[in-house]
Amino acid sequence: MCQYLPKQSTMREWWVQVGLLCIPLMAVYVHMPPPKLSFAVRRWQHAGKTFTFRGNKIFYIDTPGTLGNTDIVLLLHGYPASSYDWSKIWHQLTQHFIRVIALDFLGFGLSDKPLPHNYSIFEQASVVEALVVELGLANQRINLVAHDYGDTVALELVYRRDQNRTGHLNIKSLCLSNGGLFPEVNYPRLLQRLLKDSTYLAPVLLRIGNYMFFNNGMREVFGPYTKPTNAELWNMWVSIRYNDGHLVLDSLLQYINQRIKHRERWVGALTTTSVPLHLIYGPMDPVNPHPEFIELYKKLVKRSTVTVLNEYIGHYPQLEDPIGFLAAYLKFIHSF
Numbered sequence: 001m002c003q004y005l006p007k008q009s010t011m012r013e014w015w016v017q018v019g020l021l022c023i024p025l026m027a028v029y030v031h032m033p034p035p036k037l038s039f040a041v042r043r044w045q046h047a048g049k050t051f052t053f054r055g056n057k058i059f060y061i062d063t064p065g066t067l068g069n070t071d072i073v074l075l076l077h078g079y080p081a082s083s084y085d086w087s088k089i090w091h092q093l094t095q096h097f098i099r100v101i102a103l104d105f106l107g108f109g110l111s112d113k114p115l116p117h118n119y120s121i122f123e124q125a126s127v128v129e130a131l132v133v134e135l136g137l138a139n140q141r142i143n144l145v146a147h148d149y150g151d152t153v154a155l156e157l158v159y160r161r162d163q164n165r166t167g168h169l170n171i172k173s174l175c176l177s178n179g180g181l182f183p184e185v186n187y188p189r190l191l192q193r194l195l196k197d198s199t200y201l202a203p204v205l206l207r208i209g210n211y212m213f214f215n216n217g218m219r220e221v222f223g224p225y226t227k228p229t230n231a232e233l234w235n236m237w238v239s240i241r242y243n244d245g246h247l248v249l250d251s252l253l254q255y256i257n258q259r260i261k262h263r264e265r266w267v268g269a270l271t272t273t274s275v276p277l278h279l280i281y282g283p284m285d286p287v288n289p290h291p292e293f294i295e296l297y298k299k300l301v302k303r304s305t306v307t308v309l310n311e312y313i314g315h316y317p318q319l320e321d322p323i324g325f326l327a328a329y330l331k332f333i334h335s336f
């Protein structure tokens with residue numbers, strides 16, 4: 001017996017040592033400096049500007065298009081990414097519009113990410129209205145293109161327009177794409193559900209959440225033949241980490257609860273508005289699955305035209321099939 005005692009206590013000490021060592025390592029990891037912006041994202045940043053909304057800086061890009069066009073297009077990105085999501089169709093859009101504009105919502109991309117902050121779709125709609133005033137376009141008719149989270153912001157903008165609220169956007173048309181328009185057929189990813197609902201787990205997950213974690217989660221929502229490259233995923237990740245954005249991902253995710261709470265307001269706006277509507281849909285989308293989503297959309301939004309892309313296109317149509325996305329969008333724009 002005796003001869004085992006020292007050994008056991010050495011063992012115990014060994015584990016304690018490892019445990020103690022883990023604490024500073026964890027601390028270093030959690031406070032690890034954010035990765036540097038990639039070359040592509042830095043170039044995007046240099047092409048844009050910022051304006052101040054209620055004390056926070058909002059990043060936007062406003063590119064002059066080709067003379068001879070009269071239409072303006074404003075693009076609203078999804079969760080958890082940024083205006084960079086539109087980079088693959090940007091150049092082509094400038095050939096068909098007089099101005100191409102996109103912003104990073106508060107808490108996303110290259111914009112400020114205040115913490116603590118109660119992020120909401122209503123506030124993001126106000127950010128868009130403020131940007132339009134900032135650019136001197138308050139009286140201009142604007143074509144909106146939206147994806148995912150941006151779809152819900154767009155519906156709030158449509159609601160305000162239809163209610164003739166002060167400061168509302170003068171919306172000429174709206175093109176939606178893969179987004180949780182209907183809470184009843186929307187299936188957020190497990191990680192999204194954990195982050196949005198668990199007060200205690202979320203801060204831990206966010207701090208240990210790393211690129212591998214993000215990479216796997218993101219790849220899942222793309223179609224099998226159009227997965228993003230590592231460079232593309234890295235561009236998304238550095239934009240999220242910029243300004244410690246990984247720490248606000250759970251607060252931003254409250255939009256899923258807001259969609260449920262305000263379903264009547266937003267689905268109501270979608271089904272009753274007179275704004276010309278189009279939907280571009282990648283059907284292999286685990287978040288808004290085929291055919292439930294599209295069947296419900298067609299049933300409820302009778303006035304809208306619809307483009308269903310190739311059966312293998314997933315949740316990110318503008319990245320997975322930029323040519324198909326653009327063709328569908330231009331056809332819509334020329335139809336009214």
Ligand SMILES: *[C@@H]1O[C@H](CO)[C@@H](O)[C@H](O)[C@H]1NC(C)=O
Pocket residue numbers: 116117118
């Ligand atoms: C967020 O909302 C909660 C509940 O309404 C409130 O108690 C809290 O002070 C708000 N936080 C911030 C930073 O505004």
Ligand SMILES: *[C@@H]1O[C@H](CO)[C@@H](O)[C@H](O)[C@H]1NC(C)=O
Pocket residue numbers: 164
């Ligand atoms: C919308 O509101 C503005 C200002 O409040 C008012 O002048 C205008 O008549 C309203 N338009 C409609 C269609 O209600």
